[in-house]
Amino acid sequence: MIQVVKADGIQEKKLLGQLKNRSEEVDRRVTAAVTEIIDAVKAKGDEAVRDYTIRFDGKCPTRFEIPKEDIQRALDEADSDFVGSLRRAKENIEDFHRRQKHQSFIDAKSNGVMMGQRIRGLHRVGLYVPGGTAAYPSSVLMNAIPAKVAEVEEIVMITPPLKSGGANPDILVAAAIAGVDRVFLAGGAQAVAALAYGTESIPRVDKIVGPGNIYVATAKRLLYGTVDIDMVAGPSEILIMADENAPAPFVAADLMSQAEHDVLASAILLTTSEKLAQETVAELERQSAALSRREIIAQSLRDFGAIIVCRDVEEMIAYANDIAPEHLEVMMTNPLEYLGKLDNAGSVFLGNYSPEPLGDYFAGPNHVLPTSGTARFFSPLSVDSFVKKSSFIYYTEDVLCDAKDDIVRIAEREGLTAHANSIKVRF
Amino acid sequence: MIQVVKADGIQEKKLLGQLKNRSEEVDRRVTAAVTEIIDAVKAKGDEAVRDYTIRFDGKCPTRFEIPKEDIQRALDEADSDFVGSLRRAKENIEDFHRRQKHQSFIDAKSNGVMMGQRIRGLHRVGLYVPGGTAAYPSSVLMNAIPAKVAEVEEIVMITPPLKSGGANPDILVAAAIAGVDRVFLAGGAQAVAALAYGTESIPRVDKIVGPGNIYVATAKRLLYGTVDIDMVAGPSEILIMADENAPAPFVAADLMSQAEHDVLASAILLTTSEKLAQETVAELERQSAALSRREIIAQSLRDFGAIIVCRDVEEMIAYANDIAPEHLEVMMTNPLEYLGKLDNAGSVFLGNYSPEPLGDYFAGPNHVLPTSGTARFFSPLSVDSFVKKSSFIYYTEDVLCDAKDDIVRIAEREGLTAHANSIKVRF
Incomplete structure (x- = not known):
C-alpha cells in the first residue's frame, strides 16, 4: 500500500519531484469555460448567475439569500452535542487568532513630523463553501473567525444549493x-x-476565501486583482x-488522516528507524480495514505516500x-527542540x-x-489576511x-x- | 489640458468608471509569448536565458553575475552628493520599516499546552529592476530595505544588460x-x-518583487504559486x-508629479472650491511649460485627469x-482630522x-x-511582505x-x- 525507500540521494529525490509536480497541471478548457462564466456574470448579473445555477445545479432558488430566520432555525434544531463541540472549537480558534492582531502605529517626532501605518479590517469578505460531501463546518469556522477578529464589517457566505433547494444545515x-x-445560495465560478x-x-x-473545486479555484485565480483571494490551494x-x-499506531493513523482527503493527498514518513x-x-x-474511506487512503498512499528511511536526523530535517x-x-524524543530547525511548514505538530x-x-x-511546498513563501490564513x-x-x-535638496537631487537623477x-x- | 466637472452624480461616475477600467486589458499574445519563454527557461536554464537575452537585448554578457568588485566600484565612483542623498533616504526608510516588524509569539498555558506563530524572513528574494529610463534607484531602496529588515537571508537583484554590456551604475x-x-544581468520574462x-x-x-513592463508583469502573474510575487501593479x-x-501652485505641481509617470497615469483633484x-x-x-515630460503630462491629464467640483466635504470623502x-x-484646513474617515488609500499625504x-x-x-482601486484590499509593500x-x-x-470527544464528534460529522x-x- 505504501513504498518504503532507503534514502540514497536518488530514489527519494525522484519521489519528491513527483510530489511537487502533482498540482501543476493547468487545464485550458477549464480556463475558457470559467472566463465565459465570469464575463456573463459581469455583464448580466443575477440573470447570468440564475442561468448557470439552473444549468449546473438543476434548479435555482427563488431568492439567492437565505433569510436570517432560516439560519437561526438550523442552529436551534441542531444536535446540541455537535453545537457544543463547534462552540468550544470556536472559542479556541478565536482565542488564538486574537493574539495575531496588530495595532496601527504612529511615529510622532519632536520636530512635528508624523508618520505611521493604519491597519483596518476589510469592508466585506466573501466565504465560498463547497456543497456535497466537501461541505465542512470546520472550514466555515476557520475562514470566518479570523475575518471577524480582524473587524471585517460584513462576512458573506456563498454555497451551492442542495438538490432540495436549501443549504447544508x-x-x-x-x-x-x-x-x-x-x-447566499450559488456555487461554482458563477458564485465567485x-x-x-x-x-x-x-x-x-x-476578498474571497474558502476551498472549492477546479472551477472555483480557476475563477478565483482569474479574478485576482479585481478582488483579493486567499492562497492558491x-x-x-x-x-x-x-x-x-x-508509536507506530499513532504514526500510521496520522498518515491516513491526511490520505483520506483526496487521491492526490500526500502522506510521507521520514524516520531513522x-x-x-x-x-x-x-x-x-491493520487500521485502514475499518475506515470508511479506505479506498481513497490506499490509492493516495500508493501514489503519493512514502516511508523514507534516513541515515540521521540532519537528513530528516533537510528533507x-x-x-x-x-x-x-x-x-521525536524532545520534540520541542526541533521548532527552530524546521524552516518551512504551514503548521508544526510537536509530540x-x-x-x-x-x-x-x-x-x-x-x-x-x-500546500505543495508553498510554505517556503506562503503563510497560514490569519487575521493579517x-x-x-x-x-x-x-x-x-x-x-x-531641510529635506528638499535630497528629494530634488534624487528626482532629477531619475529624470x-x-x-x-x-x-x-513650495520654496 | 484637464477637464473640470461639476459633481452631478452622472458625469463624474462615468469618468471614474473609465479610470477603473484602464488596466483591465489582458493581451492573449503576450500571455502566449511569455508562456513559451517560461517553459524554455524551466527546461533549458541558462541556455534559454542566454538565447532570449541575445534576441531581446542584442547581446548576452559572458557571465550573468556582476562581480562584487564592480558593484563596489560603482559606489566608489558615484557623485558623493547623490550617494549622500540616497544614504539619508535609506536611513529614513529603514527607520520606518523597523517599526513594522512583528515578533513570533508563544502561548504557553499552565496546563502544559503550547501554541504559537513563528515569523521568519524568507530565505531568498529576487528584485527585478527594469532597464533604460525606468531604472530607478529609489525603487531599489524601497524594495530591498523592507526585505533586509525582515531578515531575508539573500537578496538577489536582476536587471537587463545595457547596450554597453553592464548595468546602470x-x-x-x-x-x-x-x-x-x-x-545578475538579465531582463524580461526570461529573468523572472x-x-x-x-x-x-x-x-x-x-519571492519576486519590483516593477516591470507587460512581459515581466505577465511572467510574474503566470508564475504566482511556483514563487510568491508582490502585487499586480x-x-x-x-x-x-x-x-x-x-495653494493652487502646490495642487497643480502635485497633480503633474504623478501625471509625468506614464500616459496611463491618473491625477484627479476633488475640491469644494x-x-x-x-x-x-x-x-x-503655467508650470508644465518648463517640465521635460510635458507631453506625457498633457496626455495623461487629458485622458485620465479631472478636477471634480464637489458640493461638500462628505461628497469628497465618498469619492x-x-x-x-x-x-x-x-x-485641507486641519488635514489630520481626515485620517480616520479615509478608508481606502495606499498612502495618505496630510497637509x-x-x-x-x-x-x-x-x-x-x-x-x-x-493601484487601480486595489487599496480596497491590498496594502503597501512592507516587512510583512x-x-x-x-x-x-x-x-x-x-x-x-479532555478534547477528544469534541474532535471525534466534528470529524465524524464531516465523514x-x-x-x-x-x-x-491514542486512547
Whole structure:
C-alpha cells in the first residue's frame, strides 16, 4: 500500500519531484469555460448567475439569500452535542487568532513630523463553501473567525444549493456560530464572479476565501486583482518525522488522516528507524480495514505516500525543509527542540499527542495552510489576511525645507522633473 | 489640458468608471509569448536565458553575475552628493520599516499546552529592476530595505544588460547602499522565469518583487504559486482633496508629479472650491511649460485627469473612498482630522508640506503601493511582505484526552473517519 525507500540521494529525490509536480497541471478548457462564466456574470448579473445555477445545479432558488430566520432555525434544531463541540472549537480558534492582531502605529517626532501605518479590517469578505460531501463546518469556522477578529464589517457566505433547494444545515450552524452576516445560495465560478463584481442580489466583496473545486479555484485565480483571494490551494499533505520511540499506531493513523482527503493527498514518513518503518506498514494495513474511506487512503498512499528511511536526523530535517509540507508532525524524543530547525511548514505538530486533526478542528491555529511546498513563501490564513494597511505622512514646512535638496537631487537623477518641481514650487 | 466637472452624480461616475477600467486589458499574445519563454527557461536554464537575452537585448554578457568588485566600484565612483542623498533616504526608510516588524509569539498555558506563530524572513528574494529610463534607484531602496529588515537571508537583484554590456551604475549604487547581496544581468520574462525556477547560474528565489513592463508583469502573474510575487501593479494615480485654502501652485505641481509617470497615469483633484479649480487649471498650463515630460503630462491629464467640483466635504470623502487611490493628498484646513474617515488609500499625504514625491523618495513609508482601486484590499509593500509564518501546536496527553470527544464528534460529522481514528487510536 505504501513504498518504503532507503534514502540514497536518488530514489527519494525522484519521489519528491513527483510530489511537487502533482498540482501543476493547468487545464485550458477549464480556463475558457470559467472566463465565459465570469464575463456573463459581469455583464448580466443575477440573470447570468440564475442561468448557470439552473444549468449546473438543476434548479435555482427563488431568492439567492437565505433569510436570517432560516439560519437561526438550523442552529436551534441542531444536535446540541455537535453545537457544543463547534462552540468550544470556536472559542479556541478565536482565542488564538486574537493574539495575531496588530495595532496601527504612529511615529510622532519632536520636530512635528508624523508618520505611521493604519491597519483596518476589510469592508466585506466573501466565504465560498463547497456543497456535497466537501461541505465542512470546520472550514466555515476557520475562514470566518479570523475575518471577524480582524473587524471585517460584513462576512458573506456563498454555497451551492442542495438538490432540495436549501443549504447544508451543518454549514448554516457553523455560519451562525462563527458570526457570518449573510448567506447566499450559488456555487461554482458563477458564485465567485458574483462576489467579485457584485450583482443586483449578491454584494461585491473585497476578498474571497474558502476551498472549492477546479472551477472555483480557476475563477478565483482569474479574478485576482479585481478582488483579493486567499492562497492558491493544492492537494493536502502531511509529513511526519519520527524516531524509534514513536508509536507506530499513532504514526500510521496520522498518515491516513491526511490520505483520506483526496487521491492526490500526500502522506510521507521520514524516520531513522527501520523497525518503525516496518511496523507502520503493518499498522496501515491493520487500521485502514475499518475506515470508511479506505479506498481513497490506499490509492493516495500508493501514489503519493512514502516511508523514507534516513541515515540521521540532519537528513530528516533537510528533507522536511525541502518538502515544505502543509502539516509537519514531529514525533521525536524532545520534540520541542526541533521548532527552530524546521524552516518551512504551514503548521508544526510537536509530540505524540498533537495529531494533525487536533489542529484541523480544535486547538486554535488555522487549518487553512500553504500546500505543495508553498510554505517556503506562503503563510497560514490569519487575521493579517483580512486587513488592509495604509501609510500616512505629515511633514511640516521646516522639515520639508531641510529635506528638499535630497528629494530634488534624487528626482532629477531619475529624470522626473515634475517630481522635483513639486518640491521646488513650495520654496 | 484637464477637464473640470461639476459633481452631478452622472458625469463624474462615468469618468471614474473609465479610470477603473484602464488596466483591465489582458493581451492573449503576450500571455502566449511569455508562456513559451517560461517553459524554455524551466527546461533549458541558462541556455534559454542566454538565447532570449541575445534576441531581446542584442547581446548576452559572458557571465550573468556582476562581480562584487564592480558593484563596489560603482559606489566608489558615484557623485558623493547623490550617494549622500540616497544614504539619508535609506536611513529614513529603514527607520520606518523597523517599526513594522512583528515578533513570533508563544502561548504557553499552565496546563502544559503550547501554541504559537513563528515569523521568519524568507530565505531568498529576487528584485527585478527594469532597464533604460525606468531604472530607478529609489525603487531599489524601497524594495530591498523592507526585505533586509525582515531578515531575508539573500537578496538577489536582476536587471537587463545595457547596450554597453553592464548595468546602470545608479542602480548598482542603490543596490550597494540597500544591502543587495548579488546582482545578475538579465531582463524580461526570461529573468523572472530564471528566478522562479533557478538555473545553473541564477539562484531560485522564494519571492519576486519590483516593477516591470507587460512581459515581466505577465511572467510574474503566470508564475504566482511556483514563487510568491508582490502585487499586480497598474498605472500610477494621485487623488488630491483640497479646500479653498489650498495653494493652487502646490495642487497643480502635485497633480503633474504623478501625471509625468506614464500616459496611463491618473491625477484627479476633488475640491469644494470653484476658484481653486480654475486657478489650478491656470497653474497646470503655467508650470508644465518648463517640465521635460510635458507631453506625457498633457496626455495623461487629458485622458485620465479631472478636477471634480464637489458640493461638500462628505461628497469628497465618498469619492476618495470609492476611487481608493494609490496616493491621496489631503490639502485641507486641519488635514489630520481626515485620517480616520479615509478608508481606502495606499498612502495618505496630510497637509500642504507633504507632497507625494516626499513619500516617493525620502520620508520612510514605502512607495510600492496598491493601484487601480486595489487599496480596497491590498496594502503597501512592507516587512510583512517578506516573511513566512508557521503555526505550532504542542498538546499533552491529558489535555488531548479532555478534547477528544469534541474532535471525534466534528470529524465524524464531516465523514472523515480517519481523522477521528487518529484521535481514538491514542486512547
